[in-house]
Amino acid sequence: MNIILLGPPGAGKGTQAERLVAERGMVQLSTGDMLRAAVASGTPTGLKAKAVMEAGELVSDEIVSGIIGEKLDTLSAETGVIFDGYPRTAAQAESLDALLAARRRRLDHVIELAVDEDALVARITGRFTCATCGAGYHDTFKQPKEAGVCDACGSTTFKRRPDDNEATVRTRLAEYRNKTAPILPIYEVRGLVHRVDGMADMADVTKAIAAVLGE
Ligand code: ADP
Ligand code: ADP
Ligand code: ZN
DSSP: OEEEEEOSTTSSHHHHHHHHHHHHOOEEEEHHHHHHHHHHHTOHHHHHHHHHHHHTOOOOHHHHHHHHHHHHTTSOTTOOEEEESOOOSHHHHHHHHHHHHHTTOOOOEEEEEEOOHHHHHHHHHTEEEETTTOOEEETTTBOOSBTTBOTTTOOOOEEOOTTOSHHHHHHHHHHIIIIIGGGHHHHHTTTOEEEEETTSOHHHHHHHHHHHHOO
């Protein structure tokens, strides 16, 4: 199974992908995570992407489609894939079609996480992750069970993204509105889009997605 999680920054894509990985053994391909890893290790791609990401703008279609293609080639044919944060433009949607076709993969579902823009700034400015395993948390909406200790791995170091500040979030939301939301009709005409209420509690969002994906 190959699915896309589509929604603005803070919609809950990473949160839900984390659960699908744990419960279904799918693999999450997050272009944001891959780009942050490239920035951290100072690769040529990372050097190109750093300032663009800090500004909240989109990295070039060639770069992101290139890294997605490379990752797909490391997976066995049976492994289910969750595309998280990709595609984000019409050109990326086209590239994804070609990348999947070349590997005899089919796109099964596009899950649209629908959220109020007003809620997103609070979600993003409160977001943090485990520095060791990447598990996601929130200052208000999802604190670790024991303060300062990761539920998943017991680590006590956490990190926040440099672009998770209010000014950058406004730019990222505008990028979503102008470049990403317009790709939904491409998938709607193919009957692939399922709209899920992303404002619901995390567990209810998980249930709604499970209902779409089936057993
Ligand atoms: P969020 O989880 O908040 O939606 P991401 O982690 O997906 O954010 O992306 C962080 C940043 O990485 C984006 O603001 C953008 O600069 C870059 N990026 C990630 N995915 C893509 C993509 N598919 N196309 C272009 N830029 C991307
Ligand atoms: P995205 O990957 O779409 O940018 P995340 O999954 O990282 O979004 O979620 C952004 C922040 O909001 C995280 O801190 C997460 O814990 C929190 N969050 C995710 N889903 C919900 C929800 N349904 N209700 C409240 N907070 C949420
Ligand atoms: Zn952890």
